[in-house]
Amino acid sequence: MGGLEDGLPPSKRLRSSSAGSSSVLSGSTAEEQPIAAALFRDSMAQILQCQGQEETIGSRGLIKRIEFVRLISDALYALGYKRSGACLEEESGIPLHSADVSLLMQYVLEGNWDEGASTLHKIGLEDETIIKSAKFLILEQKFLEFLEAGKTLDALMTLRTEISPLHVRTSRVHELSSCLLSRSVNQNGLSCNGSLKAKLRSEVLDELQKLLPPTVVVPERRLEHLVEQALNLQRGTCVFHNSSDWDMSLYTDHHCGRDNIPRHTSQILEGHQDEVWNLQFSHEGKYLASASTDRSAIIWEVGKYGEATLKHRLCGHQKPVSQVSWSLDDQQLLTCGAEETVRRWDVSSGKCLQIYEKAGIPVVSCAWSPDGRSIFAGFADKSICVWDLNGNELECWKGQKTLKISDLEITGNGRKIISMCRETAILLLDRETNEEKLIEEDQMITSFSLSNDSKLLLVNLLNQEIHLWTIDGDVKLLAKYKGHKRSRFLIRSCFGGLDQSFIASGSEDSQVYIWHRGSGQLVDILPGHSGAVNCVSWNPVDPHMLASASDDRTIRIWGLHEANIKPRVLQSNGTHHCNGKI
């Protein structure tokens, strides 16, 4: 093998060859940078060939050996394994940094600024601006260290004769000049006061490394970064991912099984005497509220092990209850009678605290304001208004702000009101600026729901698609979900699971559908109900608990384990009948 006769170990031989190639390179212009990089690679490649090693590794020939080995060396040093790092450099014959770069680093750490600045010309940099910026960094440190040592005149000289002539970063030069004043007087307002303190030499080295191209200096911790990138990718594509990240391992590709999705009926709740239209878990996941055509709403309590029991039956509405809304503290519940009134209930006692209505105009939707001090309602006359808790009207928006059958949502910061203003459009009304944004669809919209962070909106359409929109900032369509059936009735969908990474929806074929939000993939279909599933709600606190409401008058709780169930009538403990009169 040529080149080994001189008996020197490969690393020594390498130093001279890299020094040789750098001196060839230092005279060329900026345009030749790609050529310089190629020359560096070629010189390395020659060395590898001399040693009989292949240039690329890996099954697809995508990984260059030189780069790979340098990354590993850098990782070893970053982990603190200095001897291993040095050993690798020697054994592979591939240095992490060329000898001149190592010298440069040494000079910087020693504070040998002049030598450091001149070494910059020897490390194979072609771009003049990079050389100048690097020099500036080094000389700036020289200046600041002079200042700290009280050598103002030396600092002045450095500034005038060395830094200024570089003609880069003029405003910084002026700042440094101002720093000359601050030596004795500490309290003046000159801008350099913050940056008067010289950085640590290691910090200067870090900044220098970021400035230099990766062929000269490998980016710090690059291998770690690449591995994390791979893990993130795996996590993103795992459509069943519904548990914490601790399970991720480097040994195998991350792949959750279906067993993290709540897909088994763990309970059937039979409290209603007619179709159940709507249901929602409370914010802390301790209660579930359901609304039915039997003109009542039920508050169910979720026990420690996820078992739900009937807590209160709320009677009083004269029409089917179409909506429920939890206050932020879960202490109160709003129910809305379809084209009737809004009632406010106390959760612990089950008593009706107040009835809200507007003379002659039926209410069609209701929602709590996030501060718990007022109530929003949509009316049959297409207006929206706000009541305080005593029933006094605070604000009103007239005009086509809402439709007959519709949802009403308020964003978490209380700023935006979301409602349907036309059959194919949803209105986002900003209460502070009165700005109106629209989500427009081609098809008729049947219902929508808001994510926990108020940034996403899920919209159910007539044509059996569910669309995901982002409403934070620009309004944009993000994804579409298909597969469920909807032809005649109002079906609702919701967000759920870990980080709200899933979408669940009811369907007219009596099944519950679950999709992975990120990929749009249909993850599971849950059979069990014997009637159309109108609404689903995922427990915000337990990613493994899902509830569905159906025309078959039952509510099903879905979990991770098959439960032993026969449909039986659940005994409620102390049914609280409220006759609606306050």
Added chain:
Amino acid sequence: MEYDPRLYEQIAVSDNDTHNIVLSYLIHNCFKETVESFICSTGIKKPADCLEDIDRRKRIIKFALDGNALKAIELTEQLAPDLLEKNKDLHFELLSLHFIELVRSKRCTEALEFAQKNLSPFGKVQTYVKKLEDLMALLAYEEPEKSPMFHLFSLDRRQMVAEDLNRAILAHTNQPSYSSLERLIQQTTVVDRQLNQEHGKEGQSSFSLEEFVKKKIRTSTQEFPSKGQKQDA
């Protein structure tokens, strides 16, 4: 604005007024000998004290114009001890002048020391911070005249500072800071502009004395034939 020139002819201008205007101009600009001859020629009353003051003021301003700010400051302190204290901006400008001179004559170390001693106390006040930064930036260059801060060396700047000093001293000795002539021209310009604006004329042309005087030479009958007709004002 075109007015009937006969309107002007109806206004009487007293000799006293004109003499005072000229005198005020001469005093403001320190033309001592001219003041003396003028007083002799016209016989007007000599203003009290002013001649001595003129001499002293003249010296101070000359030093400032020559760039010898330290001497100017010294003499000002003698003439009016708390003037500079009351006019911090002016004081700063004068000190800056000295600093700039030091930089110009390449005495950078001295300049730095001067700045540290005399200029940095001003840095405690926010309004001076930017000016200080600009001044200090001069030190960063071996050829400051070619730096982005070259405008600090201009003669105009020195003249402005000298003029400010002049006004401050005049104010201090209870004399008007502006000569009557200046005031009159300013007044005419403002009025002219205002009228032009009200009549919808575009542009803010400044009042030109030369043109105004030239216009008056034309005879009145040429443009304004019928007597007694009111001009469309």
